Amino acid sequence: MNEALEKIRQEALARLQEVREEKELEELNSSVLGRSGSLTGILRTMGQLDKEQRAKLGQASNAVKKELEQAIAERRAKIAQLMQQKAFEKETLDVTEPGIRRQPSGRLHPMTQTYREIRDALIGMGFTTFHGPEVEYDDFNFTKLNLPKDHPARDMQDTFYVNDKVVLRTHTSPCEARALMTVKPPFRLVIPGRVFRVDEVDASHSPVF
The missing domain is CATH 3.30.930.10 (Bira Bifunctional Protein; Domain 2)
Known part of the structure; x- marks a missing residue:
């Protein structure tokens, strides 16, 4: 596999393990798979290669792209799960806490x-x-x-x-x-x-x- 392509793959997978928020995930996705991403940059160099080299690079690039897309999708699902879990934990009521009296302003239906x-x-x-x-x-x-x-x-x-x-x-x-x-x-x-x-x-x- 092209050395530059393998480097992009390994760095993206390593960064993916450190992502904890949806915003970070989208930034990673854009920097690798976006229009100006590093993987897209590799594909743009294919025009400088001969037919056989283009075929090999194209096949390898598609394999890396599919692997990264799958890894990003799995990470996105994991982040959504973690966010939901945090919301559940935050919402749980501690029935042992003492009540607090407050003067009501208006009334609920x-x-x-x-x-x-x-x-x-x-x-x-x-x-x-x-x-x-x-x-x-x-x-x-x-x-x-x-x-x-x-x-x-x-x-x-x-x-x-x-x-x-x-x-x-x-x-x-x-x-x-x-x-x-x-x-x-x-x-x-x-x-x-x-x-x-x-x-x-x-x-x-x-x-x-």
């Missing part, structure tokens, strides 16, 4: 009070809140939850469709699928959030709840 009381009780039992997008892919809202194509919940009379593949989520269960893909087990989650159904507004119904 009863619905908000009820939500927070339930949330805090569950956090105290070891649960962590998990949030996901309100505009959700059909795949997460239905398919990954074992709701087949002909399930009545998919009907337009029940679900708000943004397009063929995107809906306003009809429940917060899509977050379960997302959690299974991103959170390191074991975990216990409570998933609060706003959902949307096609309903006429009356005393007991709302399209948003």
